Amino acid sequence: MDTIRNSFNKGFNSPRIMVAIGIVLGIILGLVYGWVISPVEFIDGSIAQLRDDLKTEYLRIAIDSYAINKDADLAEARYNRLGEDKTSYLLEIEFNPAGQLASEIDSFRDVVELTALGEELEETTVEEKPSNNILKWGLLVSIVLAVSLIIRYFLVRRSESETAPKSAPGISQEITSKMESTFKTKDLEDIIEVNNLTKYYGKARGIVDVSFTVKEGEIYGFIGPNGAGKSTTIRLFLSLIYPTSGEAKIFGKDVIKHGPEIRQEIGYLPSEVFYYEGMKVLDLLKYSASFYNKDCTDRIYELSDLMELDLNRRIDDLSYGNKKKVGIVQGLLHQPKLIVLDEPTSGLDPLMQQKFFNLIREENQRGATVFFSSHILGEVQKLCNRVAIIKEGSIINIQDIETLQKDNYKKVRVVAEGIDHKRFDVDGVSNLSSENGAVNFFYKGDINLITSLISEKEVSDVTIEAPTLEEIFIHYYE
Amino acid sequence: MNIYLRELKANYKSLLIYCGISLFFLVTGFTKFKAYAENPDLLAILDSMPPAMLATFNMNAFNLTTLPGFFGVFYVFLGLILSIAAVMWGSDIISKEERDKTVEFSLTLPVRRSTLITAKSAAALTNCIALALVTWGLVLANSARYNPDAEFYSFVSLGMVSLFIIQCIFLAVGIFLGSAMKKHKNSGSVAVSLLLGTYFISVIAGLNEDFDFLKYFTPFKYFDPASLLYESRIDLPFVWLSAGIIAVALVGAYIAYSKRDLYI
Structure with missing residues (x-):
């Protein structure tokens, strides 16, 4: 069953198969047109024609018999014998007094002659009919062709845009898996599992070959410009x-x-909340709650009390910050296992931000996993356990916040007279600079090595500190 | 069910507006008919008009001075109103979520995309049924004073049923365009231009018998009011054709909407 579905799905992405489907559909449509619609039309037409012919025939016989016998009754009898189809002409024969019949017969003759003339005309037009049909069929076929070509064009364009260039997957995968393996906490369940996830919008890059996992109970930071x-x-x-390409699993499910x-x-x-305008906040929240298999009413009131949200106002009257509050309540009202936040603090005042962070921490302690995307490093630093740094669509580092600050780079400042900054140019040192007798650099590696290097000279001041996330961040992006 | 009810609530204003248009149209129309009714002078004027123009407005098959004839001429205009409403509702009801960016709310709820289409289509269909029923009622109410006979009533019933089928075709096409088009902003205008395009095809098809085959490409020609009046029947092949178009459009909408990226 799955293989059928897969090949079916594949079919929609392959222009060739779609063109084939288009042609088959076109042929089917053509056949439907030819076999269903046309015959009906044709049969209707022939029956009408047949009826007309019969009518004319009856009339001719009736008129002839009157002309020969001068007997209206006989004419009528013959007519009756020949057919059930009583026409108004017959009724006229029936009820007209004999004196008027002669003039009637003249008009019947006219009718008969006209019909004959019509038949002749039709015979001549019959020859033209096939060409008409060819025109019809030709037009139909060309329309079907045009439609399938248009479908093909769009599909080719789509498939072109989807098979956009891919970067070499091996290297970054290796890096990320290495990074992952060092921080794997084995006993906890994977809440989010991302494997080689790639997304191109046409030819524009979205993300390339992103892999990471988020464990149960984590607050996972996701930072990048x-x-x-x-x-x-x-x-x-x-x-x-x-x-x-690639896949993402949440709670172990695709x-x-x-x-x-x-x-x-x-x-x-x-990051920006958009809700149906013209709805009251409470109605919107209740609408949202109606999709979850649990009763969320209490939680709605609880959360909106906490966030100081007025439930009776209309969505379109709300300010940006207040809409954001609606978003917070709406996102948390069903006590989710996974909370996904996309730049959540924009529009909130510092007081509200504090309340919001406390709320997230509470939810986290309750057992919820949090995926926190932001470009504001301070809040990530405040809240998260681990952080993934994304740059131009690829993950460049995944680490514990503490490790990121402790084990990563040390910001070293050495003040000494006549110090030559070149003596610090050893392995693990970066961003080396000197000004006014002070040497500044970042260091990563064995701390004893650098302290011994410093203690060789007489120095007046030394500071070694963990850099802020901001500085690490800038370091990564330079 | 909740999506369906919310859509009904969100759309009732537009339903009222279209009902208002239909009311306005019928009232002004019947005011004119008051002048036409049983007025032979008008027939003479109509006879002097160019036949192409009469064909355009479907006047050659009908006697404008009688009630059924008047409704026969009105049929096309009612068809236009009802199907414009249907195609607008259809294309808007899906694509407005992307336009208003509410898709980031509605589809991050635990809802299948197909469920969303079903509920929204049902809401749009409800609107179409309501508009058709209101129009039907208005036609009957407006014509009551001319003491119409049973033939007229059956003609109006057939006419409204066939108009409803046309409406459903355009609703389905609108839903397809709204869900399949990547440029959701254009779906409304494409839908309306498609509708007007098919209307003009129907006009051309009526002008000359050589263009008769065009009638398969325009829903406005699927049901001929003249045969509805004189033969009291709806062409069954065209009912099947309509059902086919509706089915293809809806299946296309489901497939396209479930497979494509949503743009926010």
Whole structure:
């Protein structure tokens, strides 16, 4: 069954198969036209013709018999014998007094002559009919062809845009899997599992070959500048868009196949919230709650109390920040197992941000996993356990926040008189610079090595500190 | 069910507006008919008009001074109103989610895309049925004072049923365009231009017998009001053709919408 479905799905992506389907459909349509519609039309036409012929024949016989016998009764009898089809002409014969019959007969003759003339005309037009049919069929075929060509054109364009260039998958995969393996906490369940996920929008890059896992109970930071692919990744999770290649699993289930089932347990707060205008906040929240298999009414009131949200206002009257609050309540009202936040704090004042973070922490302690995408490093630092850094569509680092700050780079500043900064140019040192007798650099490696290097000289001041996430971030992006 | 009810609520204003248009149209139409009714002078005027023009407005088959004849001429205009409403509702009801960016809300809820289409199509269909029924009622109410006979009533019933079928075709086509087109902003205008295009095809098809084969390409020609009046029957092959178009459009909508990326 699955193989059938797969080949079926593949079919929609292959222009050749679609053209074949188009042609087959065209032929079927043509046959339907030829066998169903035309014969009906044809039979209708022939029956009408037959009826007319018969009518004329009856009339001719009736008139002839009157002309020979001068007997209206006989004429009528003969007519009756010949057919059931009583026409108005017959009725006229029946009820007209004999004196008027002669003039009637004249008009009948006219009718008969006219019919004969008509038949003659039809005979001549019969010869033209085939050409008419050819025209008809030709037009039909060309329309079918045109339609299939148009379909083909669009499909080819789509498939072209979808087979956009791919980067070498091996290297980055290796890096990420290495990074993953060092931080794998084995006993916890994978909530999000992303394998070589790639998305191209036509030829534009979305994300390339992204792989990572998020464990149960984590608050997972996802940082990167605008346009790095954060929202693309999240939209792939929610199957708003479909991956070009690779797969994403949430709760161990494929996001495309089990989308609705997975979304029962996901709370999503988009970076910008858009809701149906003209609805009251409470109605919208109740509408949203109606999709989940549990009663969320209490939670709605609880959360909106906490976020100081007025439930009786209309969505379109709300400010940006207040809409965001609606988004927070809407995203959390069903107590989801996974909370996906896409730049959640924009539009919220610092006080609200604090409340929001506390709320997220509470949810996390309750057992919810949080996927937190942001470009504001301070809040990621405050909240997250682990962080993935994404740059131009690819993950460049995944680490614990603490490790990122402790084990990564040390910011070293050495103040000494007549110090030559070149003596610090050893392995693991970067961003080396000196100003006013002070040497600044980043160091990564064995800390004893650098302290011994410093202690060789007499120095007046030394600071070694963990860099802020900001500095690490900038370091990665330079 | 909740999507369906919400869509009905969101669309009732537009339903009222279209009912208003239909009411306005019928009231002004019947006011004119008051002047035409049993007025032989008008027939003379009509006879002097160019036949192409009469064919365009479907006037050659009907006697405008009688009630059935008047409805026969009106049939085309009612068809236009009803199908414009249907095609607008159909294309809008799906694509508006992307236009208003609410798709990031509605489809991140635990809903299948096909469920969304089903519920929304049902809501649009409900609107179409309501508009058709209101129009039907208005026609009967407006014509009641002319003491129509049973033949007229059966003609109106057939006419409204056939108009409803045309409406369903355009609804399905609209839904298909709304769900399949990547440029959702254009779906409304494409839908309406398709409708007007088929209307003009129907006009051309009526002008000359050589263009008769065009009638398969325009729903407006599927049901001829003249044969509805004189033969009291709906052409069964065209009912099948309509059902086929509706089925293809809806299946296309489901497949396209379930397979494509949503743009926000």
